[in-house]
């Protein structure tokens with residue numbers, strides 16, 4: 530029977546050596562990060578996902594942020610080539626996992642893409658041009674997705690790590706955004722809801738089928754969402770956030786292929 534699958538990856542003890550771009554390094558309590566990650570997985574299960582957790586892999590500090598390593602569409606899984614060299618050793622295990630569910634296409638050198646820069650909204654696939662994702666990678670993604678009828682749309686990102694730090698999807702028509710980090714005209718086909726100005730990191734929300742999963746760190750934006758009629762399940766991921774990860778980063782969520 531078809532249903533939602535969420536592939537996750539355990540928190541590595543080496544997360545303390547994670548890549549950092551915008552945040553200062555703070556001590557990370559690995560056990561606390563693991564407990565939060567388990568809560569995240571439980572929330573995904575409650576929202577209807579079958580969670581499949583991969584082991585962290587030895588000495589892969591950022592492997593919990595599995596979103597960056599693959600982008601799973603209904604027709605194909607694109608295995609990314611992360612912009613941070615330290616993260617390329619994460620590829621093999623994730624490629625093997627997604628290949629059980631979809632045909633796989635790989636982004637090849639010199640192309641780079643982090644999955645966190647890819648926002649698929651219907652047949653539009655927005656891709657942030659960032660320090661992690663280059664034009665060669667975007668062209669390879671376009672070529673991989675063209676036969677499936679997707680339109681790849683490169684977009685500007687400034688002030689944050691990934692496109693999905695700045696904007697994610699709430700429903701088919703609506704995106705949650707920090708407009709300071711994107712060019713709103715590039716998303717003119719959608720309605721935008723703004724994060725509260727006191728919560729610039731609040732634009733990352735996970736869509737799980739008809740439901741939403743959101744971080745407790747952004748109560749003002751949650752209020753705004755509730756005022757617009759959206760309900761969200763909330764969890765605390767404060768320890769994981771010290772590694773510059775947000776909620777979408779910790780899973781690959783997709784429909785299981787029908788058998």
Ligand code: CIR
Pocket residue numbers: 547548549550591594596597613616644645646690691693694772773774775777778
């Ligand atoms: C990194 O810099 O690659 C990790 N420390 C954080 C990655 C977060 N991923 C995401 O936003 N998609």
